[in-house]
Amino acid sequence: xxxxxxxxxxxxxxxxxxxxxxxxxxxxxxxxxxxxxxxxxxxxxxxxxxxxxxxxxxxxxxxxxxxxxxxxxxxxxxxxxxxxxxxxxxxxxxxxxxxxxxxxxxxxxxxxxxxxxxxxxxxxxxxxxxxxxxxxxxxxxxxxxxxxxxxxxxxxxxxxxxxxxxxxxxxxxxxxxxxxxxxxxxxxxxxxxxxxxxxxxxxxxxxxxxxxxxxxxxxxxxxxxxxxxxxxxxxxxxxxxxxxxxxxxxxxxxxxxxxxxxxxxxxxxxxxxxxxxxxxxxxxxxxxxxxxxxxxxxxxxxxxxxxxxxxxxxxxxxxxxxxxxxxxxxxxxxxxxxxxxxxxxxxxxxxxxxxxxxxxxxxxxxxxxxxxxxxxxxxxxxxxxxxxxxxxxxxxx
Ligand code: CTP
Numbered sequence: 001x002x003x004x005x006x007x008x009x010x011x012x013x014x015x016x017x018x019x020x021x022x023x024x025x026x027x028x029x030x031x032x033x034x035x036x037x038x039x040x041x042x043x044x045x046x047x048x049x050x051x052x053x054x055x056x057x058x059x060x061x062x063x064x065x066x067x068x069x070x071x072x073x074x075x076x077x078x079x080x081x082x083x084x085x086x087x088x089x090x091x092x093x094x095x096x097x098x099x100x101x102x103x104x105x106x107x108x109x110x111x112x113x114x115x116x117x118x119x120x121x122x123x124x125x126x127x128x129x130x131x132x133x134x135x136x137x138x139x140x141x142x143x144x145x146x147x148x149x150x151x152x153x154x155x156x157x158x159x160x161x162x163x164x165x166x167x168x169x170x171x172x173x174x175x176x177x178x179x180x181x182x183x184x185x186x187x188x189x190x191x192x193x194x195x196x197x198x199x200x201x202x203x204x205x206x207x208x209x210x211x212x213x214x215x216x217x218x219x220x221x222x223x224x225x226x227x228x229x230x231x232x233x234x235x236x237x238x239x240x241x242x243x244x245x246x247x248x249x250x251x252x253x254x255x256x257x258x259x260x261x262x263x264x265x266x267x268x269x270x271x272x273x274x275x276x277x278x279x280x281x282x283x284x285x286x287x288x289x290x291x292x293x294x295x296x297x298x299x300x301x302x303x304x305x306x307x308x309x310x311x312x313x314x315x316x317x318x319x320x321x322x323x324x325x326x327x328x329x330x331x332x333x334x335x336x337x338x339x340x341x342x343x344x345x346x347x348x349x350x351x352x353x354x355x356x357x358x359x360x361x362x363x364x365x366x367x368x369x370x371x372x373x374x375x376x377x378x379x380x381x382x383x384x385x386x387x388x389x390x391x392x393x394x395x396x397x
Contacts, residue, residue, distance in 0.1 A: 001029070001076050001077055001169075001173045002029045002031070002074060002075045002076045002077070003023060003028050003029065003031070003075060003077045003078070003079055003169065004031050004033055004075045004077070004078045004079070004103065004107070005019065005020055005023065005030050005031065005032045005033065005051075005081070006033045006034075006035075006078060006079065006080040006081070006083075006087075006100045006103075006104070007032060007033070007034045007035065007038040007042065007047070007080075007081065007082070007100075008035050008037065008038055008080065008081075008082050008083055008084035008086070008087040008100075009035050009036070009037020009039075009040060009041060009084060009086070010037075010038075010082040010084045010116045010117065010159075011041060011116075011150040012081070012082040012116040012158070012159035013038050013041035013042040013082060014042060015081070015082070015159055015162050016032075016038075016042065016047070016081055016082070016162075017046050017050060018162040019079075019081055019162040019165055019166060020032060020047055020050045021162075022162055022163065022166040023079075024050060024051060024052075026166060026169075026170065028169070028173075030050075030051040030053070031053055031056065031071055031074075031075060032044075032048070032051050032055045032056070033055070033056045033057065033071070033099055033100045034047070034055055034056075034057045035057075035087065035098055035099075035100050036098065037084075037086075039057065044057060056068075056071060056103075057099055059098055059102055067099075068099055068102045068103040068106055069106050071103050072103050072107040072108070075107070075109065076109050076110075077109055077111075077169065077173070078104065078107050078109065078110070078111045078112070079112045079113075079165065079169060080100075080104075080111070080112070080113050080114065081113075081114035081116075081142075081159060081160075081165055082114060082115070082116035082117075083113040083114055083115045084115075084116065084117060085117045085121045085122075085124075085127050085130075087100070088113070088115065088127060088130045088131060089126070091104055091130075092129075092130035092131075092133040092134050093130075110140070110175075110219075111134075111137075111138075111139040111140070112139070112140050112165070112168055112169065112172060113134060113139055113140070113141050113142070114141075114142040114159050114160050114165050115143075115144050115157075115159070116157065116158065116159030117144075117157050118151045118153060118157055119149065119153050119154075119155035119156060119157045120153075121157070122144065122156055122157045132234065136234055136235075136236055136237050138215065138218065138219050138237050138238070140168065140172070140376075142164060142165050142168045143160065143374070144156055144157050144158055144159055145158045145159075145160055145161070146158070175219075176220070177221035178220055178221070178387060179217055179220035179383065179387075180220075180221030181221075182217075182221075182222040182223070182263055183223045183224075183225070183260045183261050183262050183263075184214075184217040184222040184223070184224045184261070184262070184263045184264075184265065185224075185225050185227070185254065185257060185258065185261040185263070186210055186213050186217070186224065186225070186226050186227070186264075186265045187210065187226075187227045187228070187229075187250060187254060187265070187266050187267060187268035187270075187300070188205075188207040188210020188211055188213070188214070188226060188227070188228045188229070188231070188267050188268055189205055189206070189207030189210060189228045189229035189231040189269070190202045190204070190205040190229045190230070190231075190268070190269050190270075190271070191229045191244070191245065191246055191247045191249075191250055191269075191271045191297075192229065192230055192245045192271075193246055193247065193271045193273070193274035193275065193297070194245075194274075194275070195275055195278065195283065195292070196278060196279050196281065196282050196283045197278075197280070197282055198282050199283070201273070201294075202230075202271065203271065203351075204269075204344070204351040204352055205229070205268070205269035205351050205352075206231060206232070206233070206351060206352045207229065207233050208233065208352075208353075208354065208375050209316075209342070209356055209375050209378070209379070210226070210265070210267035210268060211226070211228075211233050211235075211236060212374075212375035212376045212378070212379040213265055213379045213382065213383075214226040214235075214236050214239045215236035215237075215239070215379070216376060216379035216383055217263075217379075217383065218236055218237070218238045218239050220383065222263075224236075224238070224239040225239075225240045225242065225261070226239050226240065226241050226242070227242045227244060227250060227253045227254055227268075228241060228242070228243055228244070228268075229243075229244060229250065229268055230243070230245060242257070246271075246274065246297075247270045247271055247274060247297035247298060247300070248274075248297065250268060250300060251300045251303070254300055254304070255303075258304070261311055262310075262311050262312070263311060263314070263386065264311055264312070264313050265314045266300065266301045266304070266313075266316060267316050268316075269316075269351070270297060270299075272296060273294035273295065273296055274294060274295060274297050275292060275293075275295075301313075301315045301330075301334045301336070302333070302334045305334040305335030306335065308335060312337045312386060312389070312390060312393075313335070313336045313337050313338075314337065314338045314339070314340065314386060315330055315331070315334055315336040315338075315339045315340070316339065316340045317330045317339050317340070317341045318342060318344045318350070319341060319342070319343060319344065320343065323341045323342075323343055323359055324341060324359055324361065324367060326341065327339040327340075327341030327359060327361045331362075336363070337362065337363050337389060337393065338360055338362045338363070338385070338386065338389055339360070339361050340358050340359075340360055340382060341358060341359040341361065342356055342357070342358045342359075343357070348372075355372050355373065355374060355375065356370075356372070356373070356375050356378045357369075357370060357371055357372040357373070357378070358370045358378060358382070360382065362385075362389050363389075363393075364389065364392050364393065364396070366389075368385055370382070
């Protein structure tokens with residue numbers, strides 16, 4: 001693969017030399033690009049010797065006049081390591097004041113970022129927001145590790161090890177646009193069921209898993225419709241977002257948009273009960289005790305299972321116990337092709353958390369365990385298994 005290796009000005013720049021060596025060893029062609037600050041930490045000569053190519057750095061050198069455009073067109077992947085706070089900020093905001101950032105704007109392929117900075121810088125709202133923007137753009141982040149930092153502090157911020165970044169490059173090199181032509185309909189987040197004009201019942205779903213699924217599907221070439229309950233997330237880049245509040249609204253939007261969908265993923269945590277007749281005025285605190293009579297909401301997944309057609313139907317099962325048994329039961333009664341079982345109720349994985357670990361049960365009788373990983377990686381594994389399942393189902397026909 002033809003790779004641009006962008007090097008920012010941070011102490012971790014010394015690790016970029018090792019990364020360049022690993023990438024060359026893997027058979028990639030590497031074009032190093034350094035910012036001015038990076039050259040204070042690492043000599044361009046080192047990267048030139050390791051990659052066998054002139055390092056690109058100065059946008060204003062006569063011989064480089066249109067090199068940033070050429071480099072953008074010729075290369076298939078851009079890796080930025082270390083991605084410093086300054087570089088992330090410039091990339092997130094579309095500034096182009098040097099070779100690397102200009103090349104970034106002209107580049108249309110996948111981008112992999114390996115952030116590296118001090119603990120407090122990484123936690124700063126400005127940096128958090130910039131990373132969020134870059135993730136939404138579909139760029140992948142090789143998360144920084146926790147450890148001793150050159151500034152003397154200990155915590156997250158240390159650039160991922162070169163081996164880890166090289167492995168992420170390897171995954172990117174093998175990534176196919178294998179969802180091209182698919183229309184993926186995804187539901188995500190909780191629903192809110194009103195009790196009166198100012199109160200509602202809801203649950204702890206953050207929507208993160210459904211949004212990660214949407215992001216992954218779009219990155220792999222699918223047309224994605226994301227029907228989302230109220231969440232605090234920004235919609236992934238290139239995804240059509242439809243916002244809803246109640247289970248009834250979600251059902252209506254899902255049914256309206258079902259037609260072209262080839263894969264339906266019901267990651268939403270739909271409220272099971274609601275108040276059928278919502279009072280028009282706020283309930284007053286007149287009685288000492290309040291009882292609510294709730295009615296079941298429509299089970300959207302079960303309804304879709306009843307009219308499945310050719311499309312693949314993937315449900316989720318949020319459980320606090322008997323994960324596999326419950327996932328299998330829901331697979332059967334809701335007539336799904338796959339159910340993603342996840343344990344909720346702990347702080348580390350499931351609802352609200354950034355990580356997840358899931359068990360996939362399929363209508364072909366398979367059980368696949370996906371170990372604990374960031375939700376985007378879990379989403380990647382789920383789609384791999386969905387495509388495998390489709391092949392198995394076709395073969396069985
Ligand atoms: N689901 C749905 N409509 C509902 C309830 C659930 O479409 N009214 C879907 C969810 O989106 C999920 C799956 O059904 O894909 C399972 O949801 P879950 O809350 O785990 O299970 P329930 O069927 O509600 O069963 P229980 O609450 O008893 O575990």
